[in-house]
Amino acid sequence: VQLQASGGGLVQAGGSLRLSCAASGGTFSSYYMGWFRQAPGKEREFVAAINWSGGSTMYADSVKGRFTVSRDNAKNTVFLQMNSLKPEDTAVYYCAADLSLVGYSRRTAEHRYWGRGTQVTVSS
Numbered sequence: 001v002q003l004q005a006s007g008g009g010l011v012q013a014g015g016s017l018r019l020s021c022a023a024s025g026g027t028f029s030s031y032y033m034g035w036f037r038q039a040p041g042k043e044r045e046f047v048a049a050i051n052w053s054g055g056s057t058m059y060a061d062s063v064k065g066r067f068t069v070s071r072d073n074a075k076n077t078v079f080l081q082m083n084s085l086k087p088e089d090t091a092v093y094y095c096a097a098d099l100s101l102v103g104y105s106r107r108t109a110e111h112r113y114w115g116r117g118t119q120v121t122v123s124s
Contacts, residue, residue, distance in 0.1 A: 001026030003115030005095045010121045011085055019080040021095030021115055028076040029053070032104035034111050035069060035080045037091035037120075047093070048080060049104040058104060063089075085122045092117035 007019040021033070032051050038044040048069040049058045057069050066085075071078040078095060096111035105111065 001028070001031060001097055001113050003095050003097060003113060005093060005115045005118040008093060008118030008120045010123065013085060013087055013122055013124050015085050015122070016081070016083045017085065017120060019082065019093055019095075019118060019120075021078045021080075023076045023078075023097065029073040030099055030101065031097040031113075032100050033069075033071060033078040034096045034105065035078075036094045036096060036108060036111075037089075038094070038117070039091040042091075044094070044108055046106040046108075049106055050078065051104045052101050056104065058106060060106075082120070085120075087122045087124045090120060090122050092119050 001023050002025045005021045034049040035047040036044050037047050046060050050069045054071045066083050068081040094117045095115045097113040098111045
């Protein structure tokens with residue numbers, strides 16, 4: 001499966017952005033999906049995950065209550081709605097996927113497929 005993230009940009013603190021990740025080349029509903037981010041000089045970190053149906057989600061503590069992950073299997077797309085953005089949310093955001101009809105993962109090693117990132121910059 002090929003993944004393409006979009007929707008990043010520059011926003012002021014307290015603002016919102018919605019990231020999208022379009023998938024092609026596979027049966028999208030067979031994959032669990034994850035969002036990760038990497039700030040300059042830091043390791044890539046988990047942000048959110050969603051299972052194949054969208055019925056189960058998981059978030060990093062740092063974004064819980066502010067970010068919402070969802071998916072539209074008919075459109076082969078996963079979304080990350082980001083509200084109340086903070087300067088520390090500034091990073092390149094990546095979507096990732098792996099095959100499973102059971103659960104999801106917060107580990108980068110358990111996502112075999114990655115899209116190119118999209119830059120999110122939050123100004124103070």
